[in-house]
Amino acid sequence: xxxxxxxPSHQVTQMGQExxxxxxxxxxxxxxxxxxxxxxxxxxxxxxxxxxxISEKSEIFDDQFSVERPDGxxxxxxxxxxxxxxxxxxFCASSEPHSYEQYFGPGTRxxxx
Amino acid sequence: xxxxxxxxxxxxxxxGATVAFNCTYSNSASQSFFWYRQDCRKEPKLLMSVYSSGNxxxxxxxxxxxxxxxxxxxxxxxxxxxSATYLCVVNIxxxxxxxxxxxxxxxxxxx
Numbered sequence: 001x002x003x004x005x006x007x008p009s010h011q012v013t014q015m016g017q018e019x020x021x022x023x024x025x026x027x028x029x030x031x032x033x034x035x036x037x038x039x040x041x042x043x044x045x046x047x048x049x050x051x052x053x054i055s056e057k058s059e060i061f062d063d064q065f066s067v068e069r070p071d072g073x074x075x076x077x078x079x080x081x082x083x084x085x086x087x088x089x090x091f092c093a094s095s096e097p098h099s100y101e102q103y104f105g106p107g108t109r110x111x112x113x
Numbered sequence: 114x115x116x117x118x119x120x121x122x123x124x125x126x127x128x129g130a131t132v133a134f135n136c137t138y139s140n141s142a143s144q145s146f147f148w149y150r151q152d153c154r155k156e157p158k159l160l161m162s163v164y165s166s167g168n169x170x171x172x173x174x175x176x177x178x179x180x181x182x183x184x185x186x187x188x189x190x191x192x193x194x195x196s197a198t199y200l201c202v203v204n205i206x207x208x209x210x211x212x213x214x215x216x217x218x219x220x221x222x223x224x
Contacts (some may be wrong), residue, residue, distance in 0.1 A: 035214075042215065044214070048210075101162060108157050
């Protein structure tokens with residue numbers, strides 16, 4: 001069964017450093033998403049991406065964040081200058097055209113020290 | 114009123130019992146509704162979409178009540194493996210589309 005994959009599974013970085021989180025969505029999906037979940041809290045929408053551009057973003061997704069689809073398979077989330085409060089689990093998800101049923105990757109745990 | 118609200122639980126239910134939980138939403142522009150389950154420190158997994166006519170998948174039944182703005186999930190003949198957190202997800206279509214997750218309801222199935 002096709003699945004969304006994410007790398008790395010755990011990333012530790014120092015405050016102020018840039019990080020790039022990587023995702024490979026399911027191959028025939030056209031909608032891509034990033035979410036974060038701070039430990040013990042709810043899943044929060046960050047951004048959705050379709051047709052090589054951002055379609056929606058939340059208030060959390062400020063200028064420190066960017067997304068890119070650098071090739072036909074990868075979908076990345078970059079955090080330019082990490083803060084302590086960016087420590088969270090980051091989930092990538094994808095969905096088929098015209099469907100809101102999203103399939104999530106296993107997540108990247110980001111720890112900012 | 115919160116956009117998506119769920120009873121956090123935990124619901125402690127003996128194996129084999131039936132359990133139901135609700136999720137209320139505040140925005141009448143909400144158009145699509147889903148139940149996901151999330152195991153501890155894992156990703157959310159789609160359980161089922163919720164249609165206006167209601168839908169059933171094995172032991173799981175989901176219903177939507179637009180007039181009262183809530184969705185429900187019923188689990189029959191509960192199994193130990195049903196222990197998880199159940200997340201309600203609402204897609205709101207409007208000037209700005211939004212995807213809102215509830216905080217989840219924790220379910221513990223007791224042997």
